[in-house]
Amino acid sequence: MVPEYLKKNLDLFRAEEYTVVSDQNAVVPLIEEEEEGAATLKSRFEDNAVVFHFPEKRTLPYLDSHKKACQCADKFIFIQNSENGKWQLHILEFKKSIKHDKWKKIRKQFQYGIMNARALAAFLNIEIDGIVLETAYRNDWILRNAPHYPTIMRAANSATEAAAFKEWKKNIVVLEVDSEEISFRHDKIQLDEEGNGEKIFCIARYTT
Secondary structure, rough: OOOHHHHHOOOOOOOEEEEEOOOOOOOEEEOOOOOOOOOOEEEEEEEOOOEOOHHHHHHOOOOOOOOOOOOOOOOEEEEEEOOOOEEEEEEEEEEEEEOOOOOOOHHHHHHHHOOOOOHHHHOOOOOOOEEEEEEEEEEEEOOOOOOOOHHHHHHHHHHHHHHHHHHHHOOEEEEOOOOOEEEEEEEEEEOOOEEEEEEEEEEOOOOO
C-alpha cells in the first residue's frame, strides 16, 4: 500500500492531476493529447506507483519562460522500491518522430523535467533513488544518407547531428544537472503507427 504520509500530501492536489497505483493488474493509460503526436501507452506497474499526468503544463510558476526554463517532459512516474521504501523516478516524453531537432528538445525536456520532479518529490516528502528517462515514439530516427561506416556518416551529416544520433541509439543520456555532467539510463518505447503501445513499469535494477 502507498504510505499514509504520501496519501495525505497527495490529498492536497487536484484529483485529476495524478493516479495512485497499488494493483499490479490495473491498466493506467498514459495519454499524449497533442494532435501532432497523439499517443496512448497502456501501462501496468509491478510496484506501488504515482503517476503525474500533466507536468509539462505544471512547471514551477516562477520560472522564466523566456529563458526556456519551462520546458518539461510529458509524464512523471514515481515507483516505490519495496526493498527500501524509496522511489525511483521515471520521466517519460512522447514524440511522433525522432529527428535531430526533436532529440535536442527531448534532452531539454528531460533536463528541466528532472528539476521540476525533484521539487515535486520534496513537496510529497519522498526520496528519489535513481532516475530513468524514457521516450515513447512512433517513427525512429533515420540519419540522412546514413551509411554503415562512421567516418562516411560524419561526412554525410554534421558532427553534432552524428553525435546526437549515436547518443539516441545508446541507452545512456548525458545531461547537465546541478552544473555537473551526469549519465542517465534511457529506455525507448516503440509505439505502433497509430501511437498506441504497452509497457510494464518496474524498478530498473541499474541506473547510471
